[in-house]
Amino acid sequence: MKIQSSRPERAFQAFNYILLTLLGLIMLYPFWEIIKVSFSDPLEVGRSGYRIWPIKSSLEGYIHVFKNEFVWLGYKNTIFRVIVAMSVQMALMILTAYPLSKRNLPNRNVITMFIVFTMLFNGGLIPEYLLVVNTLHLDNSVWALSLPSAINTFSMLILRNFFMTIPTEMEESAKIDGAGDLWILVRIILPLSMSVLVTVLLWGIVQNWNAWFDCIIYIRDYKKYVLQAVLRKIVIDASPELDGLGALEETIPINAEVVKASTIVVSTLPIMMIYPFVQKFFIRGVMIGSLKG
Amino acid sequence: MYMHSSALLDQSSRKAQGLRMWKRYVRYRFLLLMLVPGLAYYLIFKYGPMYGLNIAFKEYRLMDGILGSQWVGLKYFKQVFTLAPDFWHVFSNTLIISLYKLIFCFPAPIVLALLFNEVRNLPFKKTVQTISYMPYFISWVVLGGILMNFFSPFNGPFGALLKALGQKPVYILGEVRYFRTLLVVSSIWKGVGWGTIIYLAALAGVDVQLYEAAVLDGAGKFKQMLHITLPSIASVIVIMLIFAVGGIVSDDFDQILNLYNPTVYRVGDVFSTYVYRAGLQNFRYSFATAAGLFRNVISFALIVGTNYISGKFSEYVLW
Numbered sequence: 001m002k003i004q005s006s007r008p009e010r011a012f013q014a015f016n017y018i019l020l021t022l023l024g025l026i027m028l029y030p031f032w033e034i035i036k037v038s039f040s041d042p043l044e045v046g047r048s049g050y051r052i053w054p055i056k057s058s059l060e061g062y063i064h065v066f067k068n069e070f071v072w073l074g075y076k077n078t079i080f081r082v083i084v085a086m087s088v089q090m091a092l093m094i095l096t097a098y099p100l101s102k103r104n105l106p107n108r109n110v111i112t113m114f115i116v117f118t119m120l121f122n123g124g125l126i127p128e129y130l131l132v133v134n135t136l137h138l139d140n141s142v143w144a145l146s147l148p149s150a151i152n153t154f155s156m157l158i159l160r161n162f163f164m165t166i167p168t169e170m171e172e173s174a175k176i177d178g179a180g181d182l183w184i185l186v187r188i189i190l191p192l193s194m195s196v197l198v199t200v201l202l203w204g205i206v207q208n209w210n211a212w213f214d215c216i217i218y219i220r221d222y223k224k225y226v227l228q229a230v231l232r233k234i235v236i237d238a239s240p241e242l243d244g245l246g247a248l249e250e251t252i253p254i255n256a257e258v259v260k261a262s263t264i265v266v267s268t269l270p271i272m273m274i275y276p277f278v279q280k281f282f283i284r285g286v287m288i289g290s291l292k293g
Numbered sequence: 294m295y296m297h298s299s300a301l302l303d304q305s306s307r308k309a310q311g312l313r314m315w316k317r318y319v320r321y322r323f324l325l326l327m328l329v330p331g332l333a334y335y336l337i338f339k340y341g342p343m344y345g346l347n348i349a350f351k352e353y354r355l356m357d358g359i360l361g362s363q364w365v366g367l368k369y370f371k372q373v374f375t376l377a378p379d380f381w382h383v384f385s386n387t388l389i390i391s392l393y394k395l396i397f398c399f400p401a402p403i404v405l406a407l408l409f410n411e412v413r414n415l416p417f418k419k420t421v422q423t424i425s426y427m428p429y430f431i432s433w434v435v436l437g438g439i440l441m442n443f444f445s446p447f448n449g450p451f452g453a454l455l456k457a458l459g460q461k462p463v464y465i466l467g468e469v470r471y472f473r474t475l476l477v478v479s480s481i482w483k484g485v486g487w488g489t490i491i492y493l494a495a496l497a498g499v500d501v502q503l504y505e506a507a508v509l510d511g512a513g514k515f516k517q518m519l520h521i522t523l524p525s526i527a528s529v530i531v532i533m534l535i536f537a538v539g540g541i542v543s544d545d546f547d548q549i550l551n552l553y554n555p556t557v558y559r560v561g562d563v564f565s566t567y568v569y570r571a572g573l574q575n576f577r578y579s580f581a582t583a584a585g586l587f588r589n590v591i592s593f594a595l596i597v598g599t600n601y602i603s604g605k606f607s608e609y610v611l612w
Contacts, residue, residue, distance in 0.1 A: 008514070024424045027425050027427060027482070098327060104321075118335060124586065131337075210434075217573060261438075
């Protein structure tokens with residue numbers, strides 16, 4: 001039996017569609033704003049006030065950005081950081097999650113509580129900082145960025161929960177054939193866990209790509225800054241050291257806006273481009289995580 | 294596994310028990326070995342700083358290290374509570390902003406999820422959803438830059454809107470009156486789409502027949518929502534609420550650090566930004582650690598407490 005739509009029902013549907021369309025536009029609009037400014041002519045931007053389209057389209061902003069060596073260094077450093085951090089992260093998370101997924105592991109509950117407690121209480125910014133800089137002397141290196149957040153407990157628990165759903169028969173038959181634990185992990189468990197692993201990996205990549213604060217506090221050399229840190233210095237701190245704009249004197253405030261916008265676009269573009277393709281992995285990750293915290 | 298222990302267990306039984314335990318360790322030795330790097334990480338990078346909390350009770354000097362610094366007991370805590378006038382501003386800002394976010398940012402994804410749930414046209418739904426997730430993936434540095442541009446009094450669209458309404462241009466980011474509103478609105482913009490995911494997952498589990506039965510009974514849309522939809526996602530809402538309430542003394546450091554400036558410290562400075570400035574920029578290590586410890590203890594107590602209370606009145610708990 002087909003349920004007929006009543007008048008109020010249809011009104012609601014219409015209202016919903018309009019509302020959601022508006023929402024979509026509101027979500028998109030700030031992106032458009034920044035893209036528009038990035039393509040505007042620096043000299044015109046100050047004069048004409050607000051316009052919907054780029055003011056006298058120009059690539060000036062982008063030319064400045066690409067001439068800025070710190071942007072290139074930022075990209076290189078970020079990619080390097082992501083690779084190092086994710087290698088460490090994935091290895092550590094898998095090595096920790098797999099044993100914990102075995103229900104008969106000795107002291108399993110104690111170990112799990114030991115780990116989960118860190119999600120509820122931590123030392124805070126100052127002790128962490130002093131540990132990394134004064135005790136471990138990791139400052140000014142990529143390790144200060146990769147090691148402190150090496151294991152994301154939440155992601156690790158997601159891996160653990162997934163490993164727990166893999167039937168034990170496979171492991172048992174492999175053990176009968178004489179396989180060791182590590183072999184089982186690498187040859188049997190991991191291939192079966194590809195979707196969760198990819199999800200956790202992508203999560204980590206996004207977190208690491210967007211991380212800037214740890215770079216600012218731990219790294220002194222501007223040439224080692226990651227992209228978001230460079231961006232922060234240029235756009236929010238308006239640091240002259242990092243934007244290579246020294247030459248243009250009189251129109252600096254206006255030029256700066258266009259250059260800032262272009263820098264923003266250039267550093268966010270990679271994420272925005274791969275995002276539509278990988279978003280289903282993220283969503284799946286949230287769903288898996290939500291089934292059992 | 295420990296069996297019932299009794300003083301009457303004789304020697305051989307106890308030995309057998311010990312042997313069983315030992316055998317288990319041997320059997321799991323490789324797996325336990327695998328745990329070593331991870332446990333080392335937690336020990337060094339999570340529990341290490343907890344030991345470092347000592348600094349809050351000491352006159353910490355870099356040269357002396359933690360062990361060499363002199364013990365001063367509650368001196369810095371006293372300082373935090375009495376001598377630092379801005380501390381209470383910071384405390385109240387943190388609470389007020391969290392409260393605002395609880396009132397506005399918490400329900401927003403729920404409402405949006407309910408709206409998404411009603412959409413019949415699949416391509417439309419997927420498109421709007423994809424668009425709504427996008428803001429979640431950009432960093433606050435980027436968003437900060439976008440907002441600075443957006444609210445630029447002369448060139449930004451907001452300034453143009455004000456001009457069209459005959460108002461004078463106002464630089465929102467520097468205005469004490471609007472800063473908290475900005476925090477709440479930008480939080481919603483950035484997080485509402487993403488926040489719907491967990492609720493949509495719960496909504497997908499609702500039995501369609503319940504709706505059909507309700508319609509047959511003559512229930513309108515609103516009644517359906519009240520009696521079917523909301524109760525079905527109640528468990529998810531409560532869990533999220535526990536997190537939110539337990540997190541009332543915490544804040545979005547990233548967001549505020551990228552949006553604030555000295556003119557709005559009075560309303561926007563929160564715990565984490567305060568600790569950051571006092572500790573890392575002004576080098577008042579012991580003081581900042583004491584303030585941070587105070588906050589962390591409250592946060593811990595809150596989340597344990599809320600979970601406990603929730604356990605008493607319902608079956609919704611985190612553990």
